[in-house]
Amino acid sequence: MESDCRICARALVIYTLLFGWMSVRVLGAAVSTKGNSSVMDAETTPCWQVEEFVVSTECTQCSDFQAKTRSECSSTGYVEMVICTKSNKDEYRSCRSSVMEEQLFWRFEASMLGLTVFFALLVVSRQRALDRLASEKVRKQIESI
Secondary structure, eight states, X not given: OHHHHHHHHHHHHHHHHHHHHHHHHHHHHHHHHHHHHHHOOTTTSXXXXXXXXXXXXXXXXXXXXXXXXXXHHHHHSEEEEEEETTTOOEEXXXXXXXXXXXXXXXXXXXXXXXXXXXXXXXXXXXXXXHHHHHHHHHHHHHHHO
């Protein structure tokens, strides 16, 4: 019984640490985006954020050279060229590729399937171990009669 309590306490500590780590990551990201948005000038704001635009080149993967030189490529690895209607500027903006999204979706699905199988096997093995302990206890009680 004591070992079960230790396992529960360890699991509680692990879950608490995991929750704390995730909270810090999420709150840190929220704070950093809030701080950056108030500092932006009208000069540094891309034209596609303040006026209407037309997409001239669809979302394509960045080349190795573009990935090193363009800041737009750093977040997703894909860019699209837009033409702002009022200022007639050609600018690049980061975009999310449907191919990339599909790959991420299937990777997530595969990892969830893997975790499901792992935890199902874990539950079955735990149940078998508990059944063995219960049958051993019943056997000992029958032998003592």
